[in-house]
Amino acid sequence: MDKAKKQDNAQQSDEEKQSDEKKQSDEEKQLEKAKQLAKAKRLDKKKINEIRKTLSSNCRIIKVENEQIYIASWNSIKKNTPINSYIIDKLINKFLYTKFLPCQSTTLEYTLLYKNGSNSILNGDMYIEAPTGLGKTLCYVIPILDYYLSQNDNTFFCVILTPTEELVKQVTKVITMFDIKNLIISTIKPKTYNTNMCFDEINNENDFYKSHVNTNEQRFEQKNILITTTTKFEMLFYSNQNIFKKLKYLIIDEVDSILNMDFVNINIVVNALTKLVQQTENNIKYSSTSNNSYSNATDSNLLYKPKHFLQKILLSATICKVSNKLLSLNLYRPIFFYYILNYARNYEFYLHVLKKSDKLCNLIHLIQKTSPNGDKNILIFCNTEETVHFLFRFLTVYFSHVEKKLLQN
Numbered sequence: 001m002d003k004a005k006k007q008d009n010a011q012q013s014d015e016e017k018q019s020d021e022k023k024q025s026d027e028e029k030q031l032e033k034a035k036q037l038a039k040a041k042r043l044d045k046k047k048i049n050e051i052r053k054t055l056s057s058n059c060r061i062i063k064v065e066n067e068q069i070y071i072a073s074w075n076s077i078k079k080n081t082p083i084n085s086y087i088i089d090k091l092i093n094k095f096l097y098t099k100f101l102p103c104q105s106t107t108l109e110y111t112l113l114y115k116n117g118s119n120s121i122l123n124g125d126m127y128i129e130a131p132t133g134l135g136k137t138l139c140y141v142i143p144i145l146d147y148y149l150s151q152n153d154n155t156f157f158c159v160i161l162t163p164t165e166e167l168v169k170q171v172t173k174v175i176t177m178f179d180i181k182n183l184i185i186s187t188i189k190p191k192t193y194n195t196n197m198c199f200d201e202i203n204n205e206n207d208f209y210k211s212h213v214n215t216n217e218q219r220f221e222q223k224n225i226l227i228t229t230t231t232k233f234e235m236l237f238y239s240n241q242n243i244f245k246k247l248k249y250l251i252i253d254e255v256d257s258i259l260n261m262d263f264v265n266i267n268i269v270v271n272a273l274t275k276l277v278q279q280t281e282n283n284i285k286y287s288s289t290s291n292n293s294y295s296n297a298t299d300s301n302l303l304y305k306p307k308h309f310l311q312k313i314l315l316s317a318t319i320c321k322v323s324n325k326l327l328s329l330n331l332y333r334p335i336f337f338y339y340i341l342n343y344a345r346n347y348e349f350y351l352h353v354l355k356k357s358d359k360l361c362n363l364i365h366l367i368q369k370t371s372p373n374g375d376k377n378i379l380i381f382c383n384t385e386e387t388v389h390f391l392f393r394f395l396t397v398y399f400s401h402v403e404k405k406l407l408q409n
């Protein structure tokens, strides 16, 4: 009897202990949650202050939440801003995506606002800030393709500017994957333009060079989207302004890098484009169209909502730190989207300090270790152009000849 009572008591105290432990762990969890919430609030406040100081004191600010909307259900959820069914179909069946990533889920609703007519009070230029690799490209590719398909606008309606040729190629690849019939995407082959400047040439099947028409204007009439670097665009723009009169979208990817470039004055180009489109589309008559008049394109007409405006979508992983440059872009009713990740990303950084003579050996070892089957992409940065060429030649020879021989032996 005594033994049974003892067992009962022991069991009871075990249960009490367990319940105490559970209570303690619940309290700890709640405390941790409260701490995280307070931290998130502090970060939000800091971000909002930064945006107001850098972009505009009265811009609309929208936080990207971690919501991911199923692509297949978008049109039933977002009835006012549906996406063309062709695009939905490609995203699901060709890209094999099931959900829109958070920054896409939040921003698409706004970038598709043109569907509610130009009078939608929510319309405005957009700045999308989201960490690298979280799907910013589709945030603008979907709305421009949707515009093309839904409005049947076969004119030259969109310019996409990037800081590098590499990004031009990447964006071109994404748009081409949608496989839209008759849509003509192009890059710049400046040989054919009325400009005194010289450019590097880039190879692209759809290059303007292949056009068999005589003037730049005619050449552009046959295109829908131009994807190019800011440097090339700046040179092209001043000699060919008429081409851009009917533009609907201006996308600037990695805008922080572009604004930080000393050799490109993107502000003047963007303001000039904005004014040009407004004058044309709203039938506003200006006496002067000289380049000088563009530098102060921020005049009073931007205070009032124009019937048509050049929709600008700017994207970057961080907000541009040079606030005066961003402020002088004179965005129309800007909406700023920011995305703060609430989890640590799976990055690993290693720093190896090596003797010069050991570098090549170690690099080969590292490549073999990281991608033993050669199926992973590895990005190698070098400090000079010369090293890039040398390394390219060396690795090509090593992996195509030396390694093959070693394997054979």
Ligand SMILES: Nc1ncnc2c1ncn2[C@@H]1O[C@H](COP(=O)(O)OP(=O)(O)OP(=O)(O)O)[C@@H](O)[C@H]1O
Binding pocket: 097, 098, 099, 100, 101, 104, 130, 131, 132, 133, 134, 135, 136, 137, 138, 317
């Ligand atoms: N809805 C989606 N579902 C799954 N994967 C996606 C989705 N959208 C984009 N991705 C993939 O996420 C990766 C990153 O996308 P993307 O290049 O657009 O990011 P980013 O934010 O523009 O990056 P960066 O700042 O480097 O330009 C790509 O490999 C893309 O294929």
